[in-house]
Amino acid sequence: MAARLTDAVALDVVAARRSPLPRALIIGATIVLVLLIAAALAKVIAPYPFDQMHIRDRLSPPSLHYLAGTDEYGRDVFSRLLIGSQLSLLLGVIATLISMGIGVPLGLLAGYRRGLTDEVIMRALDIMMAFPPIMLVLLILAVTQPSLVKTAFAIGVLSAPPIGRVTRSVTLDLMSGEFMEAARARGERLHYVLRRELLPNVWPLLMVEASLRVVFAVLLGAVLSFLGFGVQPPAADWGLMISDGRAFVDKAPWISLAPGIAMSITVIGISLLGDGLREVLDPRMDGRR
Amino acid sequence: MNDTVIHAPPLLDVRNLTVRYGGHLDHAAVRDVSFLLHPGEALGIVGESGSGKSSIAGAILDFLDPSVRIDGQILFEGRDLTRLSRKDRRAVLGRRIGSVFQDPFTALNPALRIGRQIAEPIVRHLGVKPYEAARRAVDLLHEMGIQRAEEVAGAFPHQLSGGMKQRALIAAALACEPPLLILDEPTTALDVTVEAQILRLLARQRQQKRVSLLFISHNLGIVQRLCDRVAVMYASQFVELGTVHSVLEQSAHPYSKGLLASRPPLRAAARGNRLPAIRGQMPSMPRPDTACVFTPRCPFAEARCTEGAQVLTAASPGHLARCWKADQVGDWPRQGVEAIDQGPFRPGDALVNVTRLRKTFSARRGLAAWRLSVAAGRPRLRYQPSEVAAVDDVSLSVSPGEVLGLVGESGCGKSTLGRLALRLLHQTAGSVEFDGADLSHVSGSDLTTFRKQAQIVFQNIGSSLNPRLSVGEAIERPLALFGLAKPHERRQRVEELLDMVRLPSSYRQRYPHQLSGGERQRVAIARALATEPRFIVCDEPVSALDVSVQAAIVNLLADLRDQFGLAYLFISHDLAVVAQLSDRVAVMYQGRICEIGTPAELLASPRHPYTRMLLAAVKEDPMPEERPAGYQVATSALGCAFAARCPHCLPSLCDTTPPPLRTITASHEAACHFELSSETRHEVASVSTIIS
Numbered sequence: 014m015a016a017r018l019t020d021a022v023a024l025d026v027v028a029a030r031r032s033p034l035p036r037a038l039i040i041g042a043t044i045v046l047v048l049l050i051a052a053a054l055a056k057v058i059a060p061y062p063f064d065q066m067h068i069r070d071r072l073s074p075p076s077l078h079y080l081a082g083t084d085e086y087g088r089d090v091f092s093r094l095l096i097g098s099q100l101s102l103l104l105g106v107i108a109t110l111i112s113m114g115i116g117v118p119l120g121l122l123a124g125y126r127r128g129l130t131d132e133v134i135m136r137a138l139d140i141m142m143a144f145p146p147i148m149l150v151l152l153i154l155a156v157t158q159p160s161l162v163k164t165a166f167a168i169g170v171l172s173a174p175p176i177g178r179v180t181r182s183v184t185l186d187l188m189s190g191e192f193m194e195a196a197r198a199r200g201e202r203l204h205y206v207l208r209r210e211l212l213p214n215v216w217p218l219l220m221v222e223a224s225l226r227v228v229f230a231v232l233l234g235a236v237l238s239f240l241g242f243g244v245q246p247p248a249a250d251w252g253l254m255i256s257d258g259r260a261f262v263d264k265a266p267w268i269s270l271a272p273g274i275a276m277s278i279t280v281i282g283i284s285l286l287g288d289g290l291r292e293v294l295d296p297r298m299d300g301r302r
Numbered sequence: 303m304n305d306t307v308i309h310a311p312p313l314l315d316v317r318n319l320t321v322r323y324g325g326h327l328d329h330a331a332v333r334d335v336s337f338l339l340h341p342g343e344a345l346g347i348v349g350e351s352g353s354g355k356s357s358i359a360g361a362i363l364d365f366l367d368p369s370v371r372i373d374g375q376i377l378f379e380g381r382d383l384t385r386l387s388r389k390d391r392r393a394v395l396g397r398r399i400g401s402v403f404q405d406p407f408t409a410l411n412p413a414l415r416i417g418r419q420i421a422e423p424i425v426r427h428l429g430v431k432p433y434e435a436a437r438r439a440v441d442l443l444h445e446m447g448i449q450r451a452e453e454v455a456g457a458f459p460h461q462l463s464g465g466m467k468q469r470a471l472i473a474a475a476l477a478c479e480p481p482l483l484i485l486d487e488p489t490t491a492l493d494v495t496v497e498a499q500i501l502r503l504l505a506r507q508r509q510q511k512r513v514s515l516l517f518i519s520h521n522l523g524i525v526q527r528l529c530d531r532v533a534v535m536y537a538s539q540f541v542e543l544g545t546v547h548s549v550l551e552q553s554a555h556p557y558s559k560g561l562l563a564s565r566p567p568l569r570a571a572a573r574g575n576r577l578p579a580i581r582g583q584m585p586s587m588p589r590p591d592t593a594c595v596f597t598p599r600c601p602f603a604e605a606r607c608t609e610g611a612q613v614l615t616a617a618s619p620g621h622l623a624r625c626w627k628a629d630q631v632g633d634w635p636r637q638g639v640e641a642i643d644q645g646p647f648r649p650g651d652a653l654v655n656v657t658r659l660r661k662t663f664s665a666r667r668g669l670a671a672w673r674l675s676v677a678a679g680r681p682r683l684r685y686q687p688s689e690v691a692a693v694d695d696v697s698l699s700v701s702p703g704e705v706l707g708l709v710g711e712s713g714c715g716k717s718t719l720g721r722l723a724l725r726l727l728h729q730t731a732g733s734v735e736f737d738g739a740d741l742s743h744v745s746g747s748d749l750t751t752f753r754k755q756a757q758i759v760f761q762n763i764g765s766s767l768n769p770r771l772s773v774g775e776a777i778e779r780p781l782a783l784f785g786l787a788k789p790h791e792r793r794q795r796v797e798e799l800l801d802m803v804r805l806p807s808s809y810r811q812r813y814p815h816q817l818s819g820g821e822r823q824r825v826a827i828a829r830a831l832a833t834e835p836r837f838i839v840c841d842e843p844v845s846a847l848d849v850s851v852q853a854a855i856v857n858l859l860a861d862l863r864d865q866f867g868l869a870y871l872f873i874s875h876d877l878a879v880v881a882q883l884s885d886r887v888a889v890m891y892q893g894r895i896c897e898i899g900t901p902a903e904l905l906a907s908p909r910h911p912y913t914r915m916l917l918a919a920v921k922e923d924p925m926p927e928e929r930p931a932g933y934q935v936a937t938s939a940l941g942c943a944f945a946a947r948c949p950h951c952l953p954s955l956c957d958t959t960p961p962p963l964r965t966i967t968a969s970h971e972a973a974c975h976f977e978l979s980s981e982t983r984h985e986v987a988s989v990s991t992i993i994s
Contacts, residue, residue: 190765195829197726199780200753209779213770 038289044282052098059092063249072265082267084257090271093249097272100250101231101279104165108230109223111169112176117219119173120180121207124188135181138174146171147236154242164243168230179222183215217294224287228280235276251276311380313481313514314339314362318374321357321366331357333538333590334374341481344508344515346525346546348561349535350848351819352584355518359486362516363401364391378482397427400475400513404487406467410459416443417455420474427478442473447503464712465496469503479511486518493711493875498919501527520848522561523920526550534558537588537595540614544621554623556600556631563634564853566878568920570901573864576857577882578636580850583818594625602631652699652735653837653869654723654756659732661693661718692718694893694943695732702836703867707884707901709877709916715893716873720839723871724756725749736837754784757830759823761842766826767814773800773825774810780832799828803858820851827858831866839871844879856882877920881905886969889913892943895963899970909964909972911948942975950976 051058060080061067067087075082081090123134150167157163187193187210196210235252237243244250246257251272258268321332331354339345349355360366362376362383376383379398383391395401403409410419420442421435430438436455443451446469459467468488475483485504489497505528508515519525525532525546532549534542534557542555553559560580580599588595593608600607606626614622617629625631664687671687692715700706710716721727723734725741734741736752744752760766767776777796781787787795797807803824814822823843830838840859844852860883862868874880880887881901888898889912897910908914942948945956952975961973 190768191760191762192766192768194721194726194760195758195766195826198724198753198756198758199783199833200750201783209771210768214768 035289035292037285038293041282041285041287041289044278045286048098048102048279048282051095052102055095055099059089059095061089061092063093063096064088064247065092072261072268074265075267081271082265084254084265084268085261090254090268093254094251094271094275097249097251097254098275098279100161100244100248101234101252101276104161104168104234105227105231105283107162107165108168108172108234109226111166112172112226113219113223115170115173116176117180117212117215118207120177121184121211121215123177124181124184125203125207125211131181134177138177141171142174144171146233150233150237151240151242154237159242159245161244164234164237165230168233171233172226172229176219176222176226179218180215183218184211187211187214217291220290220294221287224283224290227283231276231279235272310341312338312377313341313343313379314516315377316358316362316374317377319358319361319376320371320373321354321361322371322373323367324369329587330354330538332361335535335540336374337533337540337543339482339514339516341514342508342512343531344517344529346517346519346529346532347535348519348522348525348532350520350584350850352586353535354538355535356486359401359484359516359518363395363399363484393427396423396480397478398480399482399484400478400480401484402468402471402475402486402488404490406464406471406491409471410467412459414458415455416457416459416462416470420455420470420477423474423477439473439477442477443470445507446470446473447499463496464492465499468492468496468500472500472503472507476507476511476513480513482514482516484516484518487520488517489524490520494877494919495711495915497524504528522550522565522849534561537584537590539588539590539595539624540622541596541624542622543614544617544623548618548621552618552621554617554621554628554631555596555625556602556634557596558623559631559634560599561849563636564850566853566856566876566882568878568917569881569905571882573860573885575882576860577853578634579853579857581854583820583851596625601635602627651701653702653704653737654700654871655735656696656698656719656723657733657735659693659696659719659722659734660691660730661715661722661727662689662691662730664689691715691893693722693729696890696893696895697732698888698895698898700837700869700871702869703863704886705863705870705872705884707880707887708871708873708890709875709880709887710890711875711916714890716890717841719890720758720841720871720873724758724839725752726758750784754833755835756837756839757833757835758839758841759826759830759843761845763819763822763826763846767822767829769814771813772810773812773814773817776825777810777829777832780829784833786832786834795832799832800825802831802862803828818851819847820855823847823855824858827855827862831862834866835868837869837871839873841873842875843872845874845876852879859883877905877916889916894943895973896944897970897972899966899972903967903970909966909970909978910944910974911950911978912944913972914978915947942973950974950978952976 065088067083067089069087070079070083071087072085073079073083073087079089079091081094083089084093119134119138123131149171150164153167154164193206193210196206201210234243235250235255238250238252239256241256244253246253254272255269258265261268315338317336319332319335320330323329323331333354335358337345347355347358357366361372362378364383366372372384374384378394381394383394386394410416417436417439420439421432424430424435424438425432440451440455443454448454448466448469454462454466454470462470472488488504489500492500501524504515507513515528517525517529529546531544532546533540534549534555536557542549542553542558549558550562553562557580560578563578564580566577582599585595585598591611593610594600594603594612597603597607612624612626614624615626615628617623671685673684673686675682675684694715696719698706708716708719718727722729725734725744729742736756739748739752741752771779774793774796777799778792781792781795782789793810796810800807800809805821805824805828809817809821809825814825817825827843843859844855847855856879859870863870870883872880872883881904884901886898887901887904888895889904889910890896891912897904897908897913904913905917908917941957941959942951942961945951945953948956951957955975959975961975963971963973964977965971
């Protein structure tokens with residue numbers, strides 16, 4: 014059974030330990046920041062050009078020369094990782110922005126209007142969710158020329174339904190709040206209610222969902238590259254690198270392992286950041302501003 | 303009290319209990335609390351929210367978070383509970399100590415049948431066989447005054463009313479016949495008539511089984527009815543402890559005096575009357591080591607009060623108070639009463655006119671409305687949607703500047719009526735007129751004008767303000783929306799509005815979670831006032847507030863009414879609060895108005911059996927016996943809605959004919975077939991209704 018605290022006491026308890034930021038936020042933000050800096054300065058940091066071949070050092074294991082070893086053409090895996098992070102992160106962010114741009118307004122509208130509007134929007138989103146995501150992206154990419162923007166757009170559209178659902182469920186929850194009724198008693202217009210009354214309250218949970226979506230987009234992008242529908246060789250991309258390293262997994266596991274580890278760290282970092290942000294942003298979870 | 307009780311070894315002996323959240327002494331929720339509870343005795347702990355009273359129960363019942371530090375001793379039957387291992391402690395809890403909490407709606411597991419939940423502790427603690435325990439569970443339910451106990455035992459929680467659930471929970475708490483029962487606000491979530499029944503049940507159980515009660519409540523009246531001794535708690539400390547008689551009749555501590563004085567009396571009040579309120583609010587982090595923590599709110603405070611910690615000293619034998627000048631403190635000061643007998647309104651000159659208003663909600667429709675029945679040996683599928691009338695044929699009017707009180711139990715439709723009056727809901731039939739215009743035909747700029755003139759203040763202090771908007775933004779919005787102030791004047795206007803509700807202008811930048819309940823309600827009132835309305839629906843505006851804060855808000859509403867000539871539809875379940883503020887009061891039951899009149903008429907000579915039942919419940923009069931209605935009260939579509947519970951009901955008449963609204967005086971009407979006189983309980987069926 015949970016502790017039974019009266020409101021006032023609970024507020025004080027939170028106030029007492031409000032000062033330190035959540036540990037998840039600090040760790041997550043650090044990881045993401047390092048990744049972003051590394052991606053931005055990839056050309057500067059990278060010890061070698063990503064496509065430079067060192068024929069004599071093919072498949073050499075990680076060493077001081079080659080921090081993460083080399084691949085079958087003798088290209089430096091670490092340099093390729095850095096350059097590849099640019100594409101992966103860009104894809105994740107653009108795709109998530111697109112999915113939020115579509116999902117959030119639809120979710121707010123469905124939750125606020127209810128009734129027929131709700132049914133139409135939610136059923137449409139359900140239909141989109143029913144498609145296997147990879148199939149749909151593959152379909153789009155197979156009939157047209159692959160490009161980063163198109164990949165991002167495809168993934169973004171696919172991620173819109175879950176964002177819409179989360180937004181709608183939070184909105185439904187908020188609808189029972191009496192401040193919503195106060196807004197109706199003033200005869201507020203739709204635009205104001207959605208933007209000023211609802212949206213700020215939906216943000217905290219959306220942060221968590223958005224971080225998950227970035228992760229999802231990064232992974233899906235990698236999968237597409239792995240299958241050969243995303244970024245084309247010789248460009249460096251994490252999914253592509255894993256795919257390329259497949260043939261040498263027994264002799265040179267670092268080729269696939271290094272991008273795999275990089276991806277895991279990215280995923281963990283972004284997830285922690287999302288969790289931490291929610292804790293800080295939610296007014297009920299911090300004591301004083 | 304007889305002497306043998308006093309001299310028996312105490313059942314519960316709490317010594318210097320201190321409960322700290324987060325390790326600092328500053329965050330102590332309970333500070334150095336000591337008390338004794340003898341077998342068969344009932345001790346009440348009274349305090350406002352945040353005073354730490356629930357933390358005492360939490361410490362005894364081991365409900366607090368493991369990070370909470372508990373110091374002191376809790377001796378139960380001679381053993382210190384704080385030193386017992388988890389396993390030993392669990393054996394004591396439930397077996398020797400029963401507990402009942404505030405919210406009966408969530409305390410039962412929705413997936414298990416009632417009987418099973420009561421039998422569970424019997425099986426677990428007494429090692430009784432399940433079928434035997436199930437039989438005992440039924441007996442227990444029967445003892446709790448439940449008719450058809452077997453049916454109830456087989457029911458799931460959602461099938462029971464709140465009062466029934468609380469009875470079931472008390473049955474479960476008493477299942478192992480524990481010598482101690484701890485009750486934390488057990489009746490707060492219930493209607494007054496149900497509350498009265500639960501209190502009577504507890505008193506009876508206490509007498510029959512010699513159970514000791516530790517009764518925690520914010521409500522002094524309830525403690526007075528049930529307990530022998532009472533402790534008043536303020537900001538983590540006991541400030542007064544003594545017999546119910548000495549604490550409530552001859553209270554020594556200024557806080558107790560203030561609490562008692564700020565309770566609205568159950569009588570009609572003149573327009574100029576104001577409740578004595580306690581100014582300010584309870585400190586959230588009190589420091590009682592250096593000064594009396596009540597000093598900032600105390601009208602008797604002087605320099606010496608801040609010169610050191612206050613100690614509990616005997617005001618009289620067996621009566622302790624934490625105030626050095628307890629013996630010199632006089633009565634709590636009352637505010638001056640201006641002689642305004644009648645409001646500025648003229649009856650008959652209606653601002654809001656509600657005529658034969660009806661609102662139904664569909665309880666069953668769509669797929670769920672298809673019913674399969676077997677007729678003449680043949681299955682038949684029929685579409686049978688069902689509707690519930692939340693508001694049923696209601697007519698009333700509110701004059702400009704008038705306060706119309708609306709009283710009723712939860713679910714009677716009073717909030718729906720308030721929302722219909724503001725066109726937040728659309729009626730099924732009937733009409734609402736505002737200032738002569740029928741609201742169902744109003745649109746466009748006329749609707750905007752109406753929205754500006756009619757506002758609402760809510761009950762739920764947790765959700766009436768958007769947590770993401772600052773106080774300033776919330777109050778400013780109506781100004782911008784209705785173009786009531788130019789952008790550069792808005793800030794000043796917001797400060798004026800804050801001043802009107804007695805808040806400092808610095809509160810503009812605060813967010814709702816930084817405000818106390820009373821402050822939030824003030825902001826909500828300021829937001830409603832910002833549109834310069836003529837009519838405000840107050841939907842239980844003080845129900846969620848503590849007594850001392852409640853008095854201040856009721857006074858504020860009265861002040862604003864007089865200052866701006868506002869008309870209120872004041873909705874509440876609390877007759878005393880309504881009587882305090884209203885010019886007329888309407889009593890509502892199951893969607894219908896059963897009686898309407900001035901507070902004086904209603905309180906002195908209630909004519910409807912339901913009004914009488916409500917009054918008896920709060921006055922602690924013997925309640926009229928209700929007709930046993932089982933656990934579902936069905937309304938007959940034809941007759942009187944109250945017939946199922948009415949002690950005077952004449953089935954041949956009341957179940958078939960709707961009672962007419964009968965005029966008693968010019969302002970007093972009641973909807974009952976019988977002319978119940980104010981003196982006798984004998985009634986005469988009026989001739990006219992029998993003929994019809």
